[in-house]
Amino acid sequence: MEVVFGYPGGAVLSIYDALYDDDRIKHVLTRHEQGAVHAADGYARATGKPGVVIATSGPGATNLVTGIANAYMDSVPLVAITGQVACNMIGKDSFQEADITGITQPITKYSYLVKDVNHLARIVREAFHIASTGRPGPVVIDLPKDVTAARAEFRYPPEIDLPGYQYMYNGITAKLNCAVEAIKRAKKPVIYAGGGVIASGAHEELLQFAERIQAPVTTTLMGKGAFPDTHPLSLGMLGMHGTCYANYAVSECDLLIGLGVRFDDRVTGRVDTFAPNAEIIHVDIDPAEVGKNVNIDIPLVGDVRSILVDLLREIEPQRHDQWLDTVYRWRRDYPLSYCTKKDTIKPQYVVEEIYKVTNGEAFITTEVGQHQMWAAQYYHCKYPRRFVSSGGLGTMGFGFPAALGVQIAYPDAVVFDIAGDGSIQMNIQELATAVQYKLPVNIAILNNHYLGMVRQWQEMFFNKRYSHSNMAGNPDFVKLAQAYGAEGLRVERPEDVRPALEEAINSPKPFVLDFVVDEEENVYPMVPPGGSLNKMLGGSK
Amino acid sequence: MKHTLSVLVENKPGVLTRIAGLFARRGFNIKSLAVGETEDPEVSRMTIVVDGDDRIIEQVTKQLNKLVDVIKLSDITHDEFVDRELVLIKVHCDASNRSEIIQIVDVFRARIVDMGRNSMIIEATGDSGKIDAIETSLRPFGIRELVRTGKIAMVRGPKTRNGEA
Ligand SMILES: Cc1ncc(C[n+]2csc(CCOP(=O)(O)OP(=O)(O)O)c2C)c(N)n1
Ligand SMILES: [Mg+2]
Numbered sequence: 001m002e003v004v005f006g007y008p009g010g011a012v013l014s015i016y017d018a019l020y021d022d023d024r025i026k027h028v029l030t031r032h033e034q035g036a037v038h039a040a041d042g043y044a045r046a047t048g049k050p051g052v053v054i055a056t057s058g059p060g061a062t063n064l065v066t067g068i069a070n071a072y073m074d075s076v077p078l079v080a081i082t083g084q085v086a087c088n089m090i091g092k093d094s095f096q097e098a099d100i101t102g103i104t105q106p107i108t109k110y111s112y113l114v115k116d117v118n119h120l121a122r123i124v125r126e127a128f129h130i131a132s133t134g135r136p137g138p139v140v141i142d143l144p145k146d147v148t149a150a151r152a153e154f155r156y157p158p159e160i161d162l163p164g165y166q167y168m169y170n171g172i173t174a175k176l177n178c179a180v181e182a183i184k185r186a187k188k189p190v191i192y193a194g195g196g197v198i199a200s201g202a203h204e205e206l207l208q209f210a211e212r213i214q215a216p217v218t219t220t221l222m223g224k225g226a227f228p229d230t231h232p233l234s235l236g237m238l239g240m241h242g243t244c245y246a247n248y249a250v251s252e253c254d255l256l257i258g259l260g261v262r263f264d265d266r267v268t269g270r271v272d273t274f275a276p277n278a279e280i281i282h283v284d285i286d287p288a289e290v291g292k293n294v295n296i297d298i299p300l301v302g303d304v305r306s307i308l309v310d311l312l313r314e315i316e317p318q319r320h321d322q323w324l325d326t327v328y329r330w331r332r333d334y335p336l337s338y339c340t341k342k343d344t345i346k347p348q349y350v351v352e353e354i355y356k357v358t359n360g361e362a363f364i365t366t367e368v369g370q371h372q373m374w375a376a377q378y379y380h381c382k383y384p385r386r387f388v389s390s391g392g393l394g395t396m397g398f399g400f401p402a403a404l405g406v407q408i409a410y411p412d413a414v415v416f417d418i419a420g421d422g423s424i425q426m427n428i429q430e431l432a433t434a435v436q437y438k439l440p441v442n443i444a445i446l447n448n449h450y451l452g453m454v455r456q457w458q459e460m461f462f463n464k465r466y467s468h469s470n471m472a473g474n475p476d477f478v479k480l481a482q483a484y485g486a487e488g489l490r491v492e493r494p495e496d497v498r499p500a501l502e503e504a505i506n507s508p509k510p511f512v513l514d515f516v517v518d519e520e521e522n523v524y525p526m527v528p529p530g531g532s533l534n535k536m537l538g539g540s541k
Numbered sequence: 542m543k544h545t546l547s548v549l550v551e552n553k554p555g556v557l558t559r560i561a562g563l564f565a566r567r568g569f570n571i572k573s574l575a576v577g578e579t580e581d582p583e584v585s586r587m588t589i590v591v592d593g594d595d596r597i598i599e600q601v602t603k604q605l606n607k608l609v610d611v612i613k614l615s616d617i618t619h620d621e622f623v624d625r626e627l628v629l630i631k632v633h634c635d636a637s638n639r640s641e642i643i644q645i646v647d648v649f650r651a652r653i654v655d656m657g658r659n660s661m662i663i664e665a666t667g668d669s670g671k672i673d674a675i676e677t678s679l680r681p682f683g684i685r686e687l688v689r690t691g692k693i694a695m696v697r698g699p700k701t702r703n704g705e706a
Contacts, residue, residue, distance in 0.1 A: 105559060130609060164551060164612040287603050288600065
């Protein structure tokens with residue numbers, strides 16, 4: 001553990017006192033506990049190491065709840081340390097008491113309420129172990145004030161003794177052979193890769209595997225970067241706002257190989273028409289995911305990387321020229337596209353320019369909404385852990401603090417938060433953190449003066465009744481940035497996009513770019529909610 | 542279909558909440574749940590009866606297995622097992638039907654543990670079928686109160702909870 005993100009208060013004063021003159025742990029003070037937990041989450045996603053956050057009891061702890069749920073949904077290793085009232089005050093509605101282990105029980109992998117300082121070393125060790133092994137996830141350690149004030153001899157347990165905590169790392173060989181046979185049999189295979197590929201560090205094996213069996217690869221939002229978007233076999237993202245060709249390929253394939261995915265409803269659309277002609281192989285470390293939403297023909301429970309290594313050992317090169325021709329024809333005929341309008345900045349264009357100007361080497365974080373989908377569609381991600389987005393929970397306000405966590409981990413990297421004008425206001429206070437710690441993150445607001453994704457649904461499904469989705473009260477983001485001591489620039493014309501991006505990247509300060517974009521642009525293609533994957537609106541057959 | 546799950550868990554505060562919470566959150570339906578210490582004071586056994594189709598039961602067992610505090614879970618539905626439940630029934634009675642009730646109690650090898658002027662408490666143990674039957678037989682007299690412990694179960698034969706013979 002090198003970095004913690006946090007915010008002090010009465011119940012954690014002893015912890016903060018210990019941090020005061022400790023030079024091994026860097027503490028980053030955010031401006032809101034939600035900022036701290038998202039920053040720790042962003043740090044964890046970008047590095048693969050567990051993120052750590054500290055908050056005080058009561059309101060400090062409850063301010064972490066959204067962030068913990070966010071990490072839980074996306075299987076991010078996170079350790080949240082919360083203060084608690086003294087042991088003898090617990091259960092008495094004491095000042096700033098909140099039952100945080102109770103509140104977070106459904107959204108944590110595990111939690112501890114420490115009642116004896118002599119258990120602390122063991123618990124901390126277990127917490128990090130649980131958070132970062134198997135299917136990763138958040139762990140809460142609730143620390144009463146008197147426990148942190150007490151002294152104990154530090155004894156780090158050499159062994160972890162958790163009889164109830166098991167996960168299967170290697171798949172079962174019998175099933176492995178079934179998978180090998182299915183792969184050999186397949187004429188029209190598709191690989192569907194998710195966040196589990198990144199979590200298990202299996203991106204290189206995936207690349208080898210896809211090339212070996214000559215199967216096109218589509219990724220989920222969480223899987224972005226698991227396979228290079230620039231590779232000829234890449235079909236980009238699938239699902240509700242996936243590419244037509246990815247969705248067609250899944251709908252037509254005879255073998256679907258799910259790797260580290262969970263068949264989320266945003267991916268499958270209507271389940272009974274999902275991949276209707278396919279045999280399905282599902283590789284995942286969490287047995288509970290296998291068969292949860294979709295019937296699986298060949299389950300392979302285990303670490304994706306380990307199983308891919310085993311499969312690679314068994315499988316000779318395959319060829320699927322005809323199938324790839326068909327898929328590539330779809331890609332040619334139904335590409336992602338948008339209409340340009342003279343003198344108007346299209347939000348997709350901004351994302352394309354971010355990609356070009358950074359050469360696809362940047363770390364991208366996103367907020368939630370239309371801009372997030374455009375980021376996923378138009379920013380071609382080449383490496384794992386460089387596209388950081390709230391997938392499962394869809395948390396507006398995640399991207400900016402997450403970008404701070406990423407920048408802390410990689411001080412020299414170019415980091416962009418691709419933001420919406422609505423989302424950015426949910427944790428805008430973290431500009432102060434960025435300025436204080438001299439973090440040169442760039443925020444690209446695709447400012448449509450709307451809660452655009454909400455407006456799009458209202459346009460499509462509620463007769464354009466734009467109920468409370470207009471952002472008439474938006475501040476002047478440039479002045480706001482300047483007030484915090486960051487830099488800001490408003491961009492209103494397409495030809496100014498590129499120079500503005502360059503200026504932001506070259507600036508050593510946090511930089512807010514307010515791109516005034518086409519207000520009523522929609523995200524396409526779109527599978528209407530509950531619809532079949534192959535029936536998309538916009539740009540399809 | 543009803544399944545009987547025999548679950549060994551850490552005997553620690555909060556474990557029951559975690560399990561109950563999991564059932565509530567995922568919309569699984571608990572028919573009964575009984576919990577108590579085992580021969581090892583650090584371990585408790587829960588006997589959970591849960592209703593659902595195969596898919597639901599599969600999810601229940603997988604999700605339970607994921608809980609860090611769950612040490613071992615067996616679905617003993619298709620094993621040979623002994624199961625017992627205890628029930629206390631407070632039944633309405635008067636001079637005219639007292640002897641009839643006592644007869645029923647005898648048939649079921651139950652016991653009368655309290656007797657008042659116009660009510661008595663009957664205690665019975667047995668498998669769920671027997672408990673259901675005694676409940677049905679007493680219902681016509683007017684059941685005023687009823688508590689069931691929920692089923693506890695143990696697999697027959699020499700096998701123990703660690704799978705050792
Ligand atoms: C915390 C939170 N509240 C509400 C929502 C519902 N929601 C999803 S997208 C969206 C609009 C986001 O607006 P903006 O950030 O401006 O992005 P845009 O869609 O305009 O690109 C809303 C309100 C959410 N995802 N998260
Ligand atoms: Mg907006």
